[in-house]
Amino acid sequence: MMVQRILVLDGSPAGESACGMAACVQVEGDKLSVLDAKVVAGKQAAEGINLLAKAVLQKVGWGAGTDTQPDLVAVVVGPGSFTGLRASCAVAAGFALGAGCSLVGVTRAEALAPALDQELQQHPECKGWLMITPARRGRVFVEDAQQVRAVMIASWHQPEGKWLVAGNACKDLSFSHAIYSGLCSPTPEQIACAALKRQQGVIPPRDPLPLYVDPPEAKLPAQGLRAKPV
Template identity: 85%
Template sequence: MMVQRILVLDGSPAGESACGMAACVLAEGDKLSVLSAEVVAGKQAAESINLLADTVLQKTGWGAGTGIQPDLVAVVVGPGSFTGLRASCAVAAGFALGAGCPLVGVTRAEALAPALNAELQHHPELQGWLVVTPARRGRVFVEDAQHVRAVMIAHWQAPEGSWLVAGDASEALSFSHAIHSPLCMPTPEQIAGAALKRHRGKLPPRDPVPLYVDPPEAKLPADGLRAQPV
C-alpha cells in the first residue's frame, strides 16, 4: 500500500522544552507537507496528546466519520519524558488500531539524522554528530547514529575529536571542540520521513514502544508484594 496520509505524534520533549505535538502530514513522492499541526507546551501537555490528534485530524478532514483515515501513524519513542512517551505511544497505538493502519516508532535522532548528515558534509573535520536532550536529576540523554545513553552532566567526559552537537540540551555538555547545530527538536516532516524509511525497510526494525534509557525508579518492596486477598 502506498502511504500518503501520516498522523505524527510526539510527546518526548522533557524539562523546559516539554510539550506535546500532533500533525497530519501528506506524502507525495519524496515531498512531505504538513496539512495541520498543533503544539502545546508544558509538562502535562503530552498527557492530552489525544486531544491534539483529534484536533489536527478534524482540521485536515481525516478520521472517524470522514471516510478518510491515515495510512500510517508515526510516533517519537524517545529518548525523553517518561510520562510523555507513555502517553504518546499509547495514543498512537490507539489511533493506528482505529484506523487499521501500521504504527511506526522513531527516535529523535533518527528523525534529525538526514539534516545532521547534510550539515556534516560542510564540516569534514568533524567525527560525527550527537543529539543531546534533557533528562532528570542533572543528566542528559546523548544519542548518536548507533545508540542512546544517559550521562551525568557533572561526570561527562567528551569523546575525542570534534563533533556536531544538536538537541535542546546541546549547551549542557562541554567539548574540546564542537560546532553547535541549530537543530533542536524534529519537525513533523522529519518524523514522518524517518517513519516512512522504517516502514519501507530502509531503517532497522524498532518496536513502537517507549525507549526507556534509564531503569525504572520504582522498586518492589523488600518484603515483596501483598498477598492476594482470600
C-alpha cells in the first residue's frame, strides 16, 4: 500500500532536553510535508505523548471518528529517556493498532543520517560522524552508523582521527580533533523519511521497541522467582 499519511512520535530526548513530539506528515511523491506538529518540553510531556498525538490528529482530521487514518506510525525508539521511550513506543503501538496500519521504529541517528552524511561530504578529513545525546549518571549515548553505546564521560577515550560530532551532548565529551555539527534532534520529516526507508527495506529491519542501551538494573534472584502460591 502506498503511504500518504504518517503519524510521527518522539519521546526520546532525555535530561534537560526532555520533551514529547507528535506530528502528522503528508507524503506526496518524494515530498514530505508537516501538516501539524506539537512539541512540549519536560519529562511529563513525553509521558503524555498520547495527548499530543490526539491533538495533531484532530487538527488535521485524521484518526478516530473520521474516514481518514494514518497509513504508517513512525516512532523514535532511542537512544534516550527510559520513560519517554516506553511511553512513546506504547502509544505508537496503540495508534497503529487502532488505525490498522504499520508501525516502524527508527533511532535518532538513523533519522539524521542523510543530513549527517551530506555534511560529512564537506569534511573529507573526517573519519565519520558521531551522534552524542544525554544519558543518566554521568554518561552519554554515542551512536554512529553501525551501533549505539553508553559511555562514562569521566572515562571517555576519544577515537583516533578527526570526527564530525553532532547531538545536544556533543560538548560533554572531549575531542582533540572534531568538527561540531549543529544537528541535534531529527525533524518530523527526517523521522518519517527514515521510517519509509525501513518499511521499503532500504535500511535493515528493526523492531519498533524501546532501544535500551544499558542492561536491566533489576536482576532475577539466583534461585529464581518464588513459586506461585498453591
